[in-house]
Amino acid sequence: MFSKLLYRKRTLIARKCTQAKCHALSKQTLRLSSSSAPPGNILIQEDETVQHVKPYSEIPGPRAIPILGNTWRVMPIIGQYDISDTAKVSFELHREYGKIVKLSNLVGRPDLLFLYDADEIEKVYRQESVTPFRPSMPCLVKYKGDVRKDFFGTLGGVVGVHGEPWKKFRTTVQKPILQVQTVKKYIEPIEDVTKDFISKMLAMKDENGEMPSDFDNEIHKWALECIGRVALDTRLGCMDPHLPPDSEPQKIIDAAKYALRNIAIMELRFPFWRYFPTTLWTRYVANMDYFVE
Structure with missing residues (x-):
C-alpha cells in the first residue's frame, strides 16, 4: 500500500486480453470533437490507419516453450527474471x-499485456466504461473471501x-476523497510530515552526500506516517530517528513489504497455494493477519 503513494505507475497490465478485444482496441483512437459534442467530451472514432492493425498473435514478447510456457522464466535458479x-x-x-x-x-x-505508452494506456482506460474487468x-x-x-x-x-461490485465501491469512496x-x-498536515522527513534525510547523509542502503525503509516510514495522519488523524511516530525494530510502525512496514513483494511470486509461478497451504502462502496469511488483528 505504501509503494502506491511513492510511485506513479505508467505501466498498465491488462490481465486478460483476447485477440478480438485487442484487435478492436487497436482500431480505435481518441479524439476531441468540438462540433458534435460539448467541450471536454471525448469521442471514439475510427482511425484512418485501421488497415495496418496487426493481430494479437504478433504482439512481441518472450517465446513460450512446451508444457512450461513462460512460467519457467520466473522460476528460481533457472528463471530469466x-x-x-x-x-x-x-x-x-x-x-x-x-x-x-x-x-x-x-x-x-x-496472458499479461504490458503497455508502456501513455496515450495507449489512456485508450484502454477509456474503453473500459464504468464497470471494468480487471481480475x-x-x-x-482468496485471503479476503475465504x-x-x-x-x-x-x-x-x-x-x-x-465489474458492478467495483463500480459500487468506487462510487461510494470517490465522493468524499476526491472533493477539493x-x-x-x-x-498542511502532509507538508509537516514531509518537512520532518527532509530534516531526517539531511541528518542521514554520509560524507558523499548519499543515503544509506536501507533508505527505502525510511521512505516507507514517511508513507506510513502520512497514512496515519490522514486516516487516523494522528502522528504515529515513524519519524523518530531511534525507532526500534520491534516497534509497531516498523512491524506494519515489514508486514506490508513482505505481502507486496511476494504477491508476484505467488501469482506468476506455479500456483500451488491455490490447492494446499504452501510455506509462502502461510507466511503471506500471517503478515496479512497482522493488519487485521
Whole structure:
C-alpha cells in the first residue's frame, strides 16, 4: 500500500486480453470533437490507419516453450527474471520488446499485456466504461473471501473486485476523497510530515552526500506516517530517528513489504497455494493477519 503513494505507475497490465478485444482496441483512437459534442467530451472514432492493425498473435514478447510456457522464466535458479523485483522485470521487458509486450502461456493464469505508452494506456482506460474487468491479485481475493471472510465480509475493496461490485465501491469512496475541500484539509498536515522527513534525510547523509542502503525503509516510514495522519488523524511516530525494530510502525512496514513483494511470486509461478497451504502462502496469511488483528 505504501509503494502506491511513492510511485506513479505508467505501466498498465491488462490481465486478460483476447485477440478480438485487442484487435478492436487497436482500431480505435481518441479524439476531441468540438462540433458534435460539448467541450471536454471525448469521442471514439475510427482511425484512418485501421488497415495496418496487426493481430494479437504478433504482439512481441518472450517465446513460450512446451508444457512450461513462460512460467519457467520466473522460476528460481533457472528463471530469466527475478519476479520479486517487478519494477526491474517491467524495465527489462520494455527495453527488449518495446512499448507493448505480451507475457503469454503462464501456468494457471491468463496472458499479461504490458503497455508502456501513455496515450495507449489512456485508450484502454477509456474503453473500459464504468464497470471494468480487471481480475488481479487472486491471492488477496482468496485471503479476503475465504481465509478472513469473517472480517471482510463482502467488502472486496477496489483491488479485489471488478465489474458492478467495483463500480459500487468506487462510487461510494470517490465522493468524499476526491472533493477539493477534503484534499486541501490535509495539505498542511502532509507538508509537516514531509518537512520532518527532509530534516531526517539531511541528518542521514554520509560524507558523499548519499543515503544509506536501507533508505527505502525510511521512505516507507514517511508513507506510513502520512497514512496515519490522514486516516487516523494522528502522528504515529515513524519519524523518530531511534525507532526500534520491534516497534509497531516498523512491524506494519515489514508486514506490508513482505505481502507486496511476494504477491508476484505467488501469482506468476506455479500456483500451488491455490490447492494446499504452501510455506509462502502461510507466511503471506500471517503478515496479512497482522493488519487485521
